[in-house]
Structures are given as C-alpha cells and as structure tokens.
Amino acid sequence: MISYGRQLVDEEDIAAVVAVLQSDWLTQGPAVPRFERAVAQYCQVAHAVAVGNGTMALHLGCLAAGIGPGDLVWTSPNTFVASANCARYCGAAVDFVDIDAQTLNLCPQKLADKLVAARRAERLPKLVIPVHFAGRSCDMEAIAGLGREFGFRVMEDASHALGARYRDTRVGSGRYADLTTLSFHAVKLITSAEGGMLTTNDPELAERLALLRTHGITRDPQHMTAASDGPWYYEQVELGFNYRLTDLQAALGESQMRRLPEFLDRRRQLVRRYRELLADFPLTLPAADADADSAWHLFVVRVAAAQRRRVFESMRAAGIGVNVHYIPVHLQPDYRQLGFAPGQFPEAERYYQEALTLPLHAALTDEQQDQVVAALARALAETPAPARDLARDLK
DSSP states (O other), X not given: OEESOOOOOOHHHHHHHHHHHTSSOSBSSSHHHHHHHHHHHHHTOSEEEEESSHHHHHHHHHHHTTOOTTXXXXXXXXXXXXXXXXXXXXXXXXXXXXXXXXXXXXOHHHHHHHHHHHHHTTOOOSEEEOBOGGGOOOOHHHHHHHHHHHTOEEEEEOTTOTTOEETTEETTSOSSOSEEEEEOOTTSSSOOSSOEEEEESOHHHHHHXXXXXXXXXXXXXXXXXXXXXXXXXXXXXXXXXXXXXXXXHHHHHHHHHTTHHHHHHHHHHHHHHHHHHTTTSSSBOOOSTTTTTOOOSOEEEEOOHHHHHHHHHHHHHTTEEOBOOOOOGGGSHXXXXXXXOTTXXXXXXXXXXXXXXXXXXXXXXXXXXXXXXXXXXXXXXXXXXXXXXXXXXXX
C-alpha cells in the first residue's frame, strides 16, 4: 500500500532518540526546551511551548486566550474535528465560516459578512481559528484586520503548515495571530510520533500555556500565594493538565527539524510532477498560486461527486492509499445534535463530495507517484463522469 502520508526517519533521528534513552531524562528534561527553541527559531517567533499533540495545543490555546462558558468560537468546517472541539472542551459554543472555493480555507469575505450580522445580533466571536488546510496559509492579513475591527483574537491552526509562508513571513511567526498551533503526528511535515506546539510573541500567553500543560503547578515564588515550606514546595495555582511532551518525542522532533527544508523541497517537487502528469485528467487540481509557499501537507484533487466513491475504492483495491480530507465538521452527528444541518456551509459540503487526497510525502518516490497516477487513470476510465446537467449547473 502506498499511503497518502507517512514519516521519513533516518539514522540520525534514531540516534537522537537512543541518546535520550541512554540519558538521565526520559521526560521533563533538556530535550523539550531544545525542540521548542528549534521551532521558535525556524518560525521566527519569540516563544514556543511543546505539548503532547496538536489537539492539546488547540485546547490549551483556547484556555490561554480566555475562552470559557458563554463565549463563542468560529472556525472552518473544512478541518479535522479537533479545530472545533477545542472550544467545546472549554465550555464555549462553536460556529463555522464557509470556505473559499479556490483556496479551500476559511473565506475572509464570508467571515466579514457573518461578523456584520453577528454584531447586529450582539453575538460576536471571542476567538476565530483559521485552519491552513493542506499546508496553504489563510489570508491572515485580512483575518487579522477583521479581528481588530470586531474585537476577536486569532489562533491559527497550522497543523498542516509548518514550513509554509504567508507574504514575507513564516507561518507561526505571530505577525497576524495571537497564537499558532502545530502538529507533529506521523503524517505531518515533521514528526515526533505524536506531539504539538504553540507559538506566540506574547510572553503572558506563553507563561500561561507552560503553566496549563503541567497541572497548573508552579515553583516560581512570584506566582505563589504563600511562603515556601522548603525547596520541595510547589503550588497548584489553577486547574491544569498533564499535556507534556516527553524527551523521547522532543529528541525525534528536534532531529527532524534539521531536515524540514529537504522535506518541503521534495513535497514541492512531487506537486510539480503531479501537475504535469495530471494536466489532462478530468479532474480539478489544487489552486496553483501558493505552490512556492504552501507546505503541501496534502495534495487533494476533485473528481465528479458521482465518481468519487468508485474511484476511491478502485484505487484502494490497487494498493493506493488515497483518503478524503475532510467530512465537514458540522455534518458530524455530534454537531447535528447542536443544531447544525446540511446546507449551512455549501462550499465546504460541495468540496467534500468531490475531494480525493492522493499520496504525498517526502518518502514517496517518482516510481510510486507514477503508480498512483496510473491507478487514477484506470479508476477514472472505469467510472466515467456522468453527463453534465446544464440546467442544474445554471441554478
């Protein structure tokens, strides 16, 4: 099976993990701050706080931003459920902003329109979470401008986008957001097996994130409520969590960071090759204007909705691990119980009906990519698209 995504681990990565195994620190040691510094330096941001996975990063980001019961958080429906669940963990309500048909990211114009209506209804969001789908940055300048106008904070979900650029900045730099979350799951740009991180330029947010990831416990006398009983003394000053990353994971992540430029170059080579090989296929390729700046976590093509399932099953039968990213969050049964329904975010729903994720990762060879393209050609030939219904298209 040629998977849609996978890790690429070399001997130096293995040696880094073995070195931790042979050290005195398997967790809460020096490897975690080294990994944090490596990511902060790469993203050109002041602070990076490592946690156990990307979902933990989203949850702590919401808490650090002051999200709680009675608050409202908006995000994209075209994402993994964690981008919305994180607000609900805090007791907040969630709503969505439909996507742009070309970028597949949260649409700034639809956001602006929804904000105007929300202001009239006196129900504005406290936090907006734009998701950089497939590795391509949202239009962050526009979103940040709306945040200043309407008074909400911004937390970028950059789980797909380590290494991506927006304008003249790296995603995660904090220029257009209060917080940015990253994921280091095995299929992401780099991996620490599981792992996540938050970046910010706000020292108070960084301090609160570090506190929340370790049970809300501090040993800093400046933050304690009483005099210390002795060198062993600590205080839990608020309810936190055990959301720490281990030194084993951090060592792998830090080692992988040295290869991030290589991984990005290879993904972009494969994207260029896909564009050449698929140019005449009866499908829609990803918008090309972000080729040099996207991190290319995913390569998603769009096929006719009536074909998609049969193409998917044909390719899986041929050993090609295609996937679909994503079922719109508002269509999940748990969200329908909250009152969401089909038809509310039509662009995300239309995209979902046609989406097909092809294999793309740094370990993919040209020969394997040729196999993917050949299998896709056969699958499309076996399941020709239905004739277009012109009357329907004109509606």
